[in-house]
Amino acid sequence: MDGKEFIEHLKAEIRKMVVGKEDAIELLTIALLTEGHVLLEGIPGVAKTTLANAFARAIGLSFSRIQLTPDLMPADILGTFYFDGGEWKFRKGPIFANVVLADEINRAQPKTQSALLEAMQERQVTIEGRTFELPRPFLVIATMNPLEHEGVYPLPEAQLDRFMLKVEMGYPPRDEEMEMLRRKSKGEFRDVEPILSREELVKVMEAVKGVNVGDEIIGYIHDILVATRNDERVLFGASPRAGEHLLYAAKARAFLDGRDYVVPDDVKGVAEAVLSHRIILKAEYELEGITVKDIVRDVLKETPVPV
Template sequence: MYKNLIQAIQKKVIGNDFKIKISLATILSGGHILIEDLPGTGKTTFAKSLTSAMNLKFKRIQFTSDLLPSDIVGYTYLKNDEFIINKGPIFTNIVLADELNRASPKTQSAFLESMEEKTVTIDKETFELPNPFSVIATQNPSDLSGTSLLPESQLDRFTISFSLEELDKNQRIEMLKSKNENILIKSEFKFENSIEQISKININDNVLEYLDNISEYIKDNYNNTHISPRCLKQTINLAKSLCLINSSEYVTYQEIKDVVPYVLRHRLNIVEKNEFFNFINNEILNKVPLPDDK
């Protein structure tokens, strides 16, 4: 089923095969995705293709400098001497926060409760968000005009981040020839079945120890870095979801190695983003011994 799901997405998204897979795993784990890239590189198409293939409800919010928190979560108004609640576009399964860092910090903070608690508070009344709920946010590089940095508290709520890969020559020709803009992605995917299967994925204590060792190695060797318990829990849940997509019944060291660079990319400011994955693999993952190797 997951192979067919990925193939359906690839009809609209050229290249970035592993990023499609890990993004599916993130949504299955209830996590959130941050895509950072230049305008016009296909971020929105990528996000819409994922949600369409998973048969989930989808809404898009275009962030601008004058967007207000009430434009996202909703508001109350008086009608016939009665207060009516008008729920905002955040009440959906997958919300695309397009160009998130173009909004003010106050507006960005409207996502904090929803991304962590899966609830929204409107005028002191709290509402449950639909299940599943995930945020796919896109942001322009911070050196572009009209952008503001995301606070660390919000960055830590995103499970993974990445930039879409530059296509090779053959892929670029394929993209230019493509007439797939209006293709409707159809699949038989059912979210509920996947959640039940993820709960049956096992993870050994040695694998948990390996993940903790990675966290300790980073703290000991790189000052002013913070690996939160939330981050470690997200890594475990993401690795389990990736196992499900790979038709595996238990998490191995390899799944941890596969997901850690994506989990840490927006949390660690150690090297330039375009060098980050090589750095994590060469300077961290390859230097932390497996528990069995002690």
């Protein structure tokens, strides 16, 4: 199947369990196909866990959920050695899954956060001098509650930069929430079935790598990065890693739109999700009510688009 057929089939399958959230599904798919990770921000009860579970099932991948708490230790995520029958054996932790939901990542203490983020970056874990490869594909979906500020450990900017995309999930529109309630009342939600095999998914990921990017698009991405760094309202702009992720995400978006080449609209379509958690505003502008999203939108509006 081509990219457009793939995403439509995926959305249709996930609809069996989740109402709406199509933008979030597309962004999760972009992260998966480019081997990135997602920071999912939203208040409790907006179907973050349900969406992650349904997404993993629909693409035929193993799924694990880690409820992060202040007393959680790195070994609780990565695994540990134990002595049994006269020899040391390794018990794998929940990180050994294709799709890992790290629920409320900012509730974990910094050393536990670091263990998780190291696994995300290296796609392996090292325990007692032994290295264990994580399964491929590997996607971490970390959730954060934007309303809570007590008893949490905010992620440092360097760790936030490891996430390819930040996806915000708010209250659903009226029609979607009413449809959800109707289906709950009638018991119409069903289990999700895989739409493709792991081998087929790997082929789709390879197809994304083959999407063409012209020098004009690469220059456009660089101009956007530089514009975030030169904006007088910004303390720290987008990093080179942000440019890399913007490039990969644009390629995946082009593929899901049925094309084998990137156009400026692909870059624009993913820019907010790629950049919004990487830019730090100056304090005085935050007090004025200016947001990072405002910065990204202004940059996209003012940066010349290649023809």
